[in-house]
Structure formats: structure tokens, C-alpha cells
Amino acid sequence: MEVRSVTRALQILEAVAQHQPVTVGELSKLLGLPKSTVQRTLVTLDEAGWLRANRKDTTRWDIGARVLAVRPAALQGSSLFAAAREPMIRLRDALNETIHLSVPDGLQGAVIVDRVDCTHALRIFFAIGDISPLHATASGRAILAHLPTADVDEVVRRGLERFTDATPTDPGQLLVELERVRADGFSVNRNQYRSGVCAVAAAILDVDGTPLATITVSIPESRYDAARLPELGRLVTDTAKEIAARRTGE
Known part of the structure; x- marks a missing residue:
């Protein structure tokens, strides 16, 4: 389970890097994952500094300063x-x-x-x-x-x-x-x-x-x-x- 979670987080991180600024819904469609799963992972990556909410549209996500x-x-x-x-x-x-x-x-x-x-x-x-x-x-x-x-x-x-x-x-x-x-x-x-x-x-x-x-x-x-x-x-x-x-x- 832990390995799958890490893999999923990396997939989401890569998808954000490629498509930023991107919404939860767009990531869900791109990766074939439930919106709830994507949202939880985004929040975790945000707390760790890997991702951040877009300054102009907080429903969209960008790569964070740690990357x-x-x-x-x-x-x-x-x-x-x-x-x-x-x-x-x-x-x-x-x-x-x-x-x-x-x-x-x-x-x-x-x-x-x-x-x-x-x-x-x-x-x-x-x-x-x-x-x-x-x-x-x-x-x-x-x-x-x-x-x-x-x-x-x-x-x-x-x-x-x-x-x-x-x-x-x-x-x-x-x-x-x-x-x-x-x-x-x-x-x-x-x-x-x-x-x-x-x-x-x-x-x-x-x-x-x-x-x-x-x-x-x-x-x-x-x-x-x-x-x-x-x-x-x-x-x-x-x-x-x-x-x-x-x-x-x-």
C-alpha cells in the first residue's frame, strides 16, 4: 500500500509539472484516479512544499518551491x-x-x-x-x-x-x-x-x-x-x- 501511495504521489507530481496550472478534475481524468484520491495527495504534497496552489486561481496547482x-x-x-x-x-x-x-x-x-x-x-x-x-x-x-x-x-x-x-x-x-x-x-x-x-x-x-x-x-x-x-x-x-x-x- 505504501509503495502504491508513493508511486501515485510521484505520478501526480509529474502530471502537475507537465500540465501546470492544473485542477483536481483535470488530474483525475489524466491519471484515471478518483478526485478524492487526487485531492488528498495534492494536500499532502502541498504541506510538504512540493506543490502549491496557483496564485491567480487557487483551484489550480503548480510545482512548489521544494522541487x-x-x-x-x-x-x-x-x-x-x-x-x-x-x-x-x-x-x-x-x-x-x-x-x-x-x-x-x-x-x-x-x-x-x-x-x-x-x-x-x-x-x-x-x-x-x-x-x-x-x-x-x-x-x-x-x-x-x-x-x-x-x-x-x-x-x-x-x-x-x-x-x-x-x-x-x-x-x-x-x-x-x-x-x-x-x-x-x-x-x-x-x-x-x-x-x-x-x-x-x-x-x-x-x-x-x-x-x-x-x-x-x-x-x-x-x-x-x-x-x-x-x-x-x-x-x-x-x-x-x-x-x-x-x-x-x-
Whole structure:
């Protein structure tokens, strides 16, 4: 009985991850389980931190913070994590700004899996496991720029939430920005997700062009100098390319 309960809980967890935000009824149909069984399991997983009620619609369920925290830890032995660490440190040393490594969480957002801090008293801090929206951040748009058109359309269909006055919430504006990312090789965020936070990011691509991760330099607006953007973009893109090459042993 206990083994079946664990198996059922894992099935529900995986289904939520794939279909979030999802209702009890939808999960019941997907898995062929009674609604009462699904509801009890959801509550248990919620209490343990693995799932959470959707902020906009509490009848729907999302993956919880514990999953996002475990995932980065699991990546620490991966080829991506190992390949990225040394180049991230060198990039931090060159700029003395915080460097983040993020991976895409489907189309839900970008999850921070590693960070190298700068030495400034005033610095940008996002915790390992934090997830940010694809359309509103430099790391997210670096990912979006290399995804198929159908995936970009799906992100737009879900709605482009506004976080600041600078957030690109118009689909046309977002598409123009993605074209710019593809042309320049890097993306730029000035106060588009968090006020006072600027960032420059580049995608780490697999051999087939799939975005595996992003490398991002995060800078307080008070230290951001637009005149340095070409230099920042070059350093970030060069670091992304180095990580990709180290990962495949080239």
C-alpha cells in the first residue's frame, strides 16, 4: 500500500509539472484516479512544499518551491554545472558583478542553478532555485530567442505579465526584442523585471542550437553604464560559448 501511495504521489507530481496550472478534475481524468484520491495527495504534497496552489486561481496547482530547490542541487554533478563554474568565476573577476547560471523550466520560466557573487556591498541577489518569467528577463529572452516559433507563440498566448513599467507586454514589442537578441547574440534587461536591476545574458546552446542554459551578469542600475554594453555583451557571449564548448569537450 505504501509503495502504491508513493508511486501515485510521484505520478501526480509529474502530471502537475507537465500540465501546470492544473485542477483536481483535470488530474483525475489524466491519471484515471478518483478526485478524492487526487485531492488528498495534492494536500499532502502541498504541506510538504512540493506543490502549491496557483496564485491567480487557487483551484489550480503548480510545482512548489521544494522541487525548484532540489533541481539545482541535482544539477551540481552534471556536465553543464561542471563546465560553467570556472568561466563564471573568471567573468565575475573581470566585471566584479554577480553572475548567474539559469536553465529553462519548460516554458514556465528560467531557474537559477548557480551564482557567483561580486564583492560590492550593493549587489544583485537572486537565490538558487528562484524562477523568473521568460518574457521579462534577460536570461528568459536569451532562451526564447532560440526556441521554435510555436513555443514563443505559446508564451504569448499565456499572457505577458507586467512587472514594471518597462516590461515588454505587447507581443509585437517582444518579437522585436527577440530579433535583436538573435542579431546581437545577447539580451539586455533594464528594469523590466525588477526596478533597479539591469542584466545582460547569453544562451548556452547545445550542438543542435537548443538553449540549455543562460549565463547572466546582473548589475544594479546605479552601476549600469550603457556605453559598456558592447563590452558586456561580448564577455557574456564569449563565456556562454566557452561553457558550451567545455561541456562537449571541444
